[in-house]
Amino acid sequence: MAGCGPGPRLQECQHGCGKHLGGIISVFFRFISGNLAGDSSDSELELSTVRHQPEGLDQLQAQTKFTKKELQSLYRGFKNECPTGLVDEDTFKLIYAQFFPQGDATTYAHFLFNAFDADGNGAIHFEDFVVGLSILLRGTVHEKLKWAFNLYDINKDGYITKEEMLAIMKSIYDMMGRHTYPILREDAPAEHVERFFEKMDRNQDGVVTIEEFLEACQKDENIMSSMQLFENVI
DSSP: OTTOOSSOBHHHHSOOHHHHHHHHHHHHHHHHHTTSSOOOHHHHHHHHHHHTOHHHHHHHHHHSSOOHHHHHHHHHHHHHHOTTSEEEHHHHHHHHHHHOTTSOOHHHHHHHHHHHOTTOSSEEEHHHHHHHHHHHHHSOHHHHHHHHHHHHOTTOSSEEEHHHHHHHHHHHHHHHOSOOBSOOOTTHHHHHHHHHHHHHOTTOSSEEEHHHHHHHHHTOHHHHHHHTTTTTOO
């Protein structure tokens, strides 16, 4: 999804929870990957800096499914792009805007920022970044789906409402822009929400719980296949 040029296919806009993860991973990986190759003196200096923080590195290795070498490479890329060591929401929005110039990614980036900002302190630190990335790249299906549920559950009350899902879907359509083919109707996000709730809201009480979400997603072959796409990205 990320970085697609004008005229993406309609079905790329009409994705479910699984395909959101692909877009998230793709943008983040492209964000840092330009700085992961090569062994320049700057890179050696950055690695040396990491080695002066062995306790933090060991802790992150225990928290994630990355090796020390992978964490060092991710840290180098993160610091090159974010010398302050953190990403605030405005910077995060600018990152996403680079990959979706044909649309407005502001609102979707806001929702995604909140999902990565696990402690709610208004900034994504390297720890937030790699823990989230580890789940998206190498987590179990259950872990990935829980992460996606947290993205959709905007107010973090443990339920996804139609209003929350509609806000997410509108933000995705805004991000994809008006260059889809065929042209999307204005009511397309609302229709997507209705289909989502028909599939997910098992007891028809107007909200989707984590249990309903997990059960429905794990029965969906398309979602399950999308969960496996990025396991060996790095």
